[in-house]
Amino acid sequence: MKVAVVGKPSSGKTTFFSAATLVDAEISARPFTTIKPNHGTAYVRAPCPCKELGRPCNPRNSKCEDGVRLVPVQVVDVAGLVPGAHDGRGMGNQFLADLADAQALIHVVDASGRLDTEGNAGNGDPVADAEMLENEVDYWMLGILKKGWSGVARRIEMHQTTLEEAIQKQFSGLGVSLEDAKEVVRSLGMSFTEDESELFRLVSSLRKKCKPIAVAANKMDLPSASAGLEALNATGRFVVPTCAEAELALRRAAQKGLIRYVPGASSFEVVGGVPEQQGKALGFIASLLGQFGGTGVQELVDKVVYDFLGLIVVYPVEDETHWCDKKGNVLPDAFLLPNGSTALDLAKKVHTEVAEKMKGAVDCRTRRKIGKDHVLRNNDVVRILV
Numbered sequence: 001m002k003v004a005v006v007g008k009p010s011s012g013k014t015t016f017f018s019a020a021t022l023v024d025a026e027i028s029a030r031p032f033t034t035i036k037p038n039h040g041t042a043y044v045r046a047p048c049p050c051k052e053l054g055r056p057c058n059p060r061n062s063k064c065e066d067g068v069r070l071v072p073v074q075v076v077d078v079a080g081l082v083p084g085a086h087d088g089r090g091m092g093n094q095f096l097a098d099l100a101d102a103q104a105l106i107h108v109v110d111a112s113g114r115l116d117t118e119g120n121a122g123n124g125d126p127v128a129d130a131e132m133l134e135n136e137v138d139y140w141m142l143g144i145l146k147k148g149w150s151g152v153a154r155r156i157e158m159h160q161t162t163l164e165e166a167i168q169k170q171f172s173g174l175g176v177s178l179e180d181a182k183e184v185v186r187s188l189g190m191s192f193t194e195d196e197s198e199l200f201r202l203v204s205s206l207r208k209k210c211k212p213i214a215v216a217a218n219k220m221d222l223p224s225a226s227a228g229l230e231a232l233n234a235t236g237r238f239v240v241p242t243c244a245e246a247e248l249a250l251r252r253a254a255q256k257g258l259i260r261y262v263p264g265a266s267s268f269e270v271v272g273g274v275p276e277q278q279g280k281a282l283g284f285i286a287s288l289l290g291q292f293g294g295t296g297v298q299e300l301v302d303k304v305v306y307d308f309l310g311l312i313v314v315y316p317v318e319d320e321t322h323w324c325d326k327k328g329n330v331l332p333d334a335f336l337l338p339n340g341s342t343a344l345d346l347a348k349k350v351h352t353e354v355a356e357k358m359k360g361a362v363d364c365r366t367r368r369k370i371g372k373d374h375v376l377r378n379n380d381v382v383r384i385l386v
């Protein structure tokens with residue numbers, strides 16, 4: 001599972017990335033500080049079944065803190081994007097390629113509207129920023145679609161391929177499935193075309209499926225940001241207000257042992273002696289948390305995974321009584337799967353070999369046998385029978 005943090009220069013992408021992952025990366029008010037993408041791991045939270053079981057767990061691919069399972073999500077922070085990026089402006093196409101294997105984009109928007117489209121001090125429009133980003137991704141996808149597209153007409157005529165298969169093939173690197181292609185072609189009522197505006201409509205619909213965009217209305221600490229947030233909300237986009245800078249300050253202070261803070265919480269507790277300067281900053285952050293109920297960073301990451309992408313958490317085990325693997329590790333793995341996934345989909349995630357040998361599965365809560373096609377629910381603990 002991977003998400004990419006995108007947006008215009010200086011909107012706060014690297015700050016958001018660092019806050020969400022605690023990876024040290026260079027943050028600065030200069031546009032294009034980030035050139036090579038930064039990679040890190042954020043965590044989404046889920047109630048861990050170890051509490052029900054009444055035994056401590058031994059997570060391997062995830063973590064458990066006080067009965068809260070933290071499931072890893074890869075995050076990539078890419079270079080800033082300016083209008084015309086698909087044509088190579090700014091850091092151009094390279095950065096777009098960094099988005100290819102992300103399942104969703106987090107668009108960090110400067111909600112305060114104090115930066116122009118290039119990320120310099122000036123007048124900005126958060127809604128125009130959201131549109132610009134979508135446009136850039138669409139044009140980038142259009143460029144990919146058009147590569148060798150005229151040859152597809154003949155292959156369709158000769159029944160060597162279908163329109164849907166050809167679309168899926170062009171975008172296989174972006175995670176477009178044949179189902180996605182079929183759905184989009186059906187909903188647009190399309191047949192093969194080389195008409196530019198028709199193709200644009202096509203990629204625009206595909207983008208919503210393969211690169212859905214969640215908006216972080218960032219810099220909520222600045223007074224002018226509330227108007228930006230309101231305008232973004234009015235467009236119906238998926239928006240969460242954030243203050244990345246506050247989240248980063250809190251996580252760093254917690255790391256140093258100055259405060260106790262659980263990411264996503266609406267308050268924190270000062271534990272050590274805090275220097276005066278830092279005390280003032282923390283006081284400001286405390287009032288911000290009071291106003292917004294949190295910094296929004298962890299909330300956004302959780303919402304992107306659970307609400308926006310609709311993923312569920314499932315725990316595969318090899319022993320339905322003790323919920324452990326063969327070595328006795330209790331609830332070793334937690335996997336994120338699309339809503340509607342079956343027991344077979346889980347087996348495929350565990351190992352292709354397990355999926356091939358699979359005979360059925362067991363729902364470890366009810367101890368009942370379930371078939372390969374059984375649709376899993378969030379928080380299920382499942383034994384795959386091989």
Ligand SMILES: Nc1nc2c(ncn2[C@@H]2O[C@H](COP(=O)(O)OP(=O)(O)O)[C@@H](O)[C@H]2O)c(=O)[nH]1
Nearest residue numbers: 009010011012013014015027028219243244245
């Ligand atoms: N006021 C405020 N400033 C922020 C916030 N997040 C980031 N910044 C500042 O915005 C500037 C650009 O941040 P950076 O993360 O490097 O932006 P990037 O170019 O999008 O990666 C820096 O001066 C940050 O301190 C925020 O939530 N509030």
Ligand SMILES: [Mg+2]
Nearest residue numbers: 013014033034
């Ligand atoms: Mg950056």
